[in-house]
Amino acid sequence: MPVSKHPSRTGPVTLASIAAHAGVHLSTVSRALSAQPDGVGPETVERIRTLAHELGYRRDAAAHTLRTGRTRMIGVLVPRLTDVALATIYEGIDQAATRAGYNTVVANTRDDVELQRSCLDLLLSRRVDGLILGDSRTGSNLIPELQRTQVPFVLVMRRLPGQISITTDDVEGGRLAAEHLLELGHKRVGVVAGDPSASTGAERTRGFRDTFAKAGFPIPDEYVIDSDFHVRGGRRAAERILRLPVRPSAIFAINDFTAIGVMGAVRDAGLQVGSEMAVVGYNDLDLAEQLPVGLTSVRSPLTEMGELSVHTLLDMLQGKKVRSRRLRPVLMARASTLNSR
Amino acid sequence: MPVSKHPSRTGPVTLASIAAHAGVHLSTVSRALSAQPDGVGPETVERIRTLAHELGYRRDAAAHTLRTGRTRMIGVLVPRLTDVALATIYEGIDQAATRAGYNTVVANTRDDVELQRSCLDLLLSRRVDGLILGDSRTGSNLIPELQRTQVPFVLVMRRLPGQISITTDDVEGGRLAAEHLLELGHKRVGVVAGDPSASTGAERTRGFRDTFAKAGFPIPDEYVIDSDFHVRGGRRAAERILRLPVRPSAIFAINDFTAIGVMGAVRDAGLQVGSEMAVVGYNDLDLAEQLPVGLTSVRSPLTEMGELSVHTLLDMLQGKKVRSRRLRPVLMARASTLNSR
DNA sequence: CCGAGCAACCCAAACGTTTGCGCTTGATTA
DNA sequence: TAATCAAGCGCAAACGTTTGGGTTGCTCGG
Structure with a gap:
C-alpha cells in the first residue's frame, strides 16, 4: 500500500x-x-x-510539458457524447490512446461553429500533440486554420475532401439499406436525412436515393427531410413524412436514435412498426436488436473506427505516411422490416 | 533523437x-x-x-499552470460514456463548467478499480483543481487516498456515506416504481438490480423491494438478479428471471438500457411487452418515450445533477460550506406498464 | 521650487521538469 | 606506471508564465 x-x-x-x-x-x-x-x-x-x-x-504534467513541449495528450472533438455512436467511437479512441501511453481530452461541440472554434482553441492552448475530429462539416473554415498550426489531425466518422479520415463507406451503407427495402417490395419510401453538412447524413442519403432511383423509383424531395441526429429530431421529421398525402411504406433513418424517434411517431400515428411501416436505422447500436420491435440497421464498426483513428494519428506523429480508410458496413435485418408484409 | x-x-x-x-x-x-x-x-x-x-x-496552459498552480480544469470520472445517463450528466457538467470558465477532462473507468486508480492518478498529475466522481462504489479505498491529496471533490449520481454528493433519491425512485406496479395489481415481480456496489443499484432495488414487502408481497431473492448497467446485462438478467418456475408479471430494471435488454428478452420469450409483461426502467432517457412500446420510467434530472455538482465543487473551491443534495425523481407511466392488463 | 504621489513600465525570481555537459571516481589498458 | 575510459553523478540552463518589487518620469499641492 x-x-x-x-x-x-x-x-x-x-x-x-x-x-x-x-x-x-x-x-x-x-x-x-x-x-x-x-x-x-x-x-x-x-x-x-x-x-x-x-x-x-x-x-507534474505542467512542468513536464513546459520542458519537453509534448503532452502525450490527444484532443478529441465530437458533436455530442450523448449520441451513443460518438460515445462508442470515443471509447475506442480512449482505449487505443491509453494503450499507447497517451491520454485524451474530449469536448462536445454540438455542431456549433462557435463552440468548435473555442473548443479547438482550448485544446491547442493545452498543447495537445494531435487531434481527432468527429464533428467536421462541409463549409467550415476551421480546417485551414487548424492546418496552419502544424498540429496533426485526423477526421473520424465524417469525411472532408482532401483530409485524412477514418470512416465507414456511408454511400455503400445507404445502398445496402435501399436494396434491402427494394427486395422487400417497397416502392415509395421516406428518408430522415440527418444534417446535410455532415458527410454521414449526405452520403447515406445519397447512396440510398441513388439506389432507389436506379431501381426506377426515384424518391421525391418532399419525402426526404433533413434533421439532426437525435431522437426528437427523428420524431419531428417522421411526423412530417407521415403527414404527406401519399404515405410511404418504409422510412430510412440516418441513425438508430432518429430511427427510434421515427418508431415513436409511427406508433402514435396508429401504425405497427414493421408490418405497417418498415423502419431502417444506422450504426446498429447494442439496443437496436433488443427493442420491442427489433430494428433493422446498418452496422458500422464504431469502436474499430476510433482505434484506427488513433493509430493513424500516432503514425502521423512519427512522420509516417498515412492514408484514409473507409470501413465496410453490413446490414442487419430484423423485425422492423421483416415482419409479415 | x-x-x-x-x-x-x-x-x-x-x-x-x-x-x-x-x-x-x-x-x-x-x-x-x-x-x-x-x-x-x-x-x-x-x-x-x-x-x-x-x-x-x-x-501556454502548461506554463500558466506551473506558475499559478491552478489549471481551471475539473476532472470527471464516469463508468462509461456510452451509458447515455452518464453522458447526459457529463454534458451538464461540461456546460456549467464552461460557463464558469473552467474546462473538464473526463475518463471512463468502467467500474474497474485498477482503471479508477490510474485515471485518478492521471487527473491529479494534470493538477485538476477539483474532481467530480460519477463512479464511486462501496468498498473502494480510493476515497481516503483522494482525501489525503487535499484536492476537493464531489460525488454525482452515486452516493457514499460521509461524502458530499449530488444524486437523486434512489430509494424514493424505487418506491415510485413499486407503488405504480402495486396499483396496477402486480403481486409477483422480478428485479434487474444492477451493481449492488453502486448506490444507484442498491438503493433503487431496496426502495422497490421494501415497498413490495410492506404491501404484503415480499420479493424472493431469486427474483432479484444483479447485473451491470447495459443493454446486454439487462437481457441476460431478464432471461434468468423468465426461466423461473413461476413467472412474474412485471420486471423492474435498474435503468433504461437494462430495461431495453429486458424488453428484448421478453419479446424473444414470445411475450408482449406491456400486456403480458410489464417493464419499468429508470432515468427516462429521451428514447424511452419513443420506443415501439413506450417505456415507463422513473425520471431523474440528469443534466441538473451535472450542473449542480459543478456549482457545489466551485463553492468548495472558494472555501464555502456545501451540502449534499438529493433531487426528487418522478414516475413517467407509459405503455410498457399501462397496456391492457 | 521641492518633495510627495502616482501612473506606467521594467526587472527578476520563481513554478517543476528535462538534458547537455562537466566533474569525480575507480578500474582497465598500453 | 601513467594514460584512458566509462560509469555515476552534480551543475545549470532552459521552457513560458505570473507577480512582488523596483525605477523612471510626470503632475501637483504647499
Missing part, C-alpha cells in the same frame, strides 16, 4: 524533495524516474523509485 | 515575442493580456491586445 509519510507537513512532493530525502541531486532523481535511466546506478535507481513511491510522487 | 527543431519559420508566439514586436517588456504584455490590466496604460493595453490577436497568441 502506498502511504504518504507526512501528508500535511511536507508540501507537494517534487523531484527536489525526493532528492533531499535520498541525498542525491535532483537531476539524478529525474533520470532514475525516467523510462530509460541512463547514467544512474541500478541500486540508486531502485532506491529512488521506492522512495518516490512511498512519498506518493506524481510527475 | 533530434531535439527542439522547429519546422516552421516563425517559432511559437509567446509573451516574449509579442514584447519584442511591441517594444515593451514581457511582463507588461502579461499584464496587458490579463483580465484586469492594472498598471498598464489603456492605449498600450489596446495595442498589445490587437498585436497578440494578429500574431495568433495563445497562452
Whole structure:
C-alpha cells in the first residue's frame, strides 16, 4: 500500500524533495524516474523509485510539458457524447490512446461553429500533440486554420475532401439499406436525412436515393427531410413524412436514435412498426436488436473506427505516411422490416 | 533523437515575442493580456491586445499552470460514456463548467478499480483543481487516498456515506416504481438490480423491494438478479428471471438500457411487452418515450445533477460550506406498464 | 521650487521538469 | 606506471508564465 509519510507537513512532493530525502541531486532523481535511466546506478535507481513511491510522487504534467513541449495528450472533438455512436467511437479512441501511453481530452461541440472554434482553441492552448475530429462539416473554415498550426489531425466518422479520415463507406451503407427495402417490395419510401453538412447524413442519403432511383423509383424531395441526429429530431421529421398525402411504406433513418424517434411517431400515428411501416436505422447500436420491435440497421464498426483513428494519428506523429480508410458496413435485418408484409 | 527543431519559420508566439514586436517588456504584455490590466496604460493595453490577436497568441496552459498552480480544469470520472445517463450528466457538467470558465477532462473507468486508480492518478498529475466522481462504489479505498491529496471533490449520481454528493433519491425512485406496479395489481415481480456496489443499484432495488414487502408481497431473492448497467446485462438478467418456475408479471430494471435488454428478452420469450409483461426502467432517457412500446420510467434530472455538482465543487473551491443534495425523481407511466392488463 | 504621489513600465525570481555537459571516481589498458 | 575510459553523478540552463518589487518620469499641492 502506498502511504504518504507526512501528508500535511511536507508540501507537494517534487523531484527536489525526493532528492533531499535520498541525498542525491535532483537531476539524478529525474533520470532514475525516467523510462530509460541512463547514467544512474541500478541500486540508486531502485532506491529512488521506492522512495518516490512511498512519498506518493506524481510527475507534474505542467512542468513536464513546459520542458519537453509534448503532452502525450490527444484532443478529441465530437458533436455530442450523448449520441451513443460518438460515445462508442470515443471509447475506442480512449482505449487505443491509453494503450499507447497517451491520454485524451474530449469536448462536445454540438455542431456549433462557435463552440468548435473555442473548443479547438482550448485544446491547442493545452498543447495537445494531435487531434481527432468527429464533428467536421462541409463549409467550415476551421480546417485551414487548424492546418496552419502544424498540429496533426485526423477526421473520424465524417469525411472532408482532401483530409485524412477514418470512416465507414456511408454511400455503400445507404445502398445496402435501399436494396434491402427494394427486395422487400417497397416502392415509395421516406428518408430522415440527418444534417446535410455532415458527410454521414449526405452520403447515406445519397447512396440510398441513388439506389432507389436506379431501381426506377426515384424518391421525391418532399419525402426526404433533413434533421439532426437525435431522437426528437427523428420524431419531428417522421411526423412530417407521415403527414404527406401519399404515405410511404418504409422510412430510412440516418441513425438508430432518429430511427427510434421515427418508431415513436409511427406508433402514435396508429401504425405497427414493421408490418405497417418498415423502419431502417444506422450504426446498429447494442439496443437496436433488443427493442420491442427489433430494428433493422446498418452496422458500422464504431469502436474499430476510433482505434484506427488513433493509430493513424500516432503514425502521423512519427512522420509516417498515412492514408484514409473507409470501413465496410453490413446490414442487419430484423423485425422492423421483416415482419409479415 | 533530434531535439527542439522547429519546422516552421516563425517559432511559437509567446509573451516574449509579442514584447519584442511591441517594444515593451514581457511582463507588461502579461499584464496587458490579463483580465484586469492594472498598471498598464489603456492605449498600450489596446495595442498589445490587437498585436497578440494578429500574431495568433495563445497562452501556454502548461506554463500558466506551473506558475499559478491552478489549471481551471475539473476532472470527471464516469463508468462509461456510452451509458447515455452518464453522458447526459457529463454534458451538464461540461456546460456549467464552461460557463464558469473552467474546462473538464473526463475518463471512463468502467467500474474497474485498477482503471479508477490510474485515471485518478492521471487527473491529479494534470493538477485538476477539483474532481467530480460519477463512479464511486462501496468498498473502494480510493476515497481516503483522494482525501489525503487535499484536492476537493464531489460525488454525482452515486452516493457514499460521509461524502458530499449530488444524486437523486434512489430509494424514493424505487418506491415510485413499486407503488405504480402495486396499483396496477402486480403481486409477483422480478428485479434487474444492477451493481449492488453502486448506490444507484442498491438503493433503487431496496426502495422497490421494501415497498413490495410492506404491501404484503415480499420479493424472493431469486427474483432479484444483479447485473451491470447495459443493454446486454439487462437481457441476460431478464432471461434468468423468465426461466423461473413461476413467472412474474412485471420486471423492474435498474435503468433504461437494462430495461431495453429486458424488453428484448421478453419479446424473444414470445411475450408482449406491456400486456403480458410489464417493464419499468429508470432515468427516462429521451428514447424511452419513443420506443415501439413506450417505456415507463422513473425520471431523474440528469443534466441538473451535472450542473449542480459543478456549482457545489466551485463553492468548495472558494472555501464555502456545501451540502449534499438529493433531487426528487418522478414516475413517467407509459405503455410498457399501462397496456391492457 | 521641492518633495510627495502616482501612473506606467521594467526587472527578476520563481513554478517543476528535462538534458547537455562537466566533474569525480575507480578500474582497465598500453 | 601513467594514460584512458566509462560509469555515476552534480551543475545549470532552459521552457513560458505570473507577480512582488523596483525605477523612471510626470503632475501637483504647499
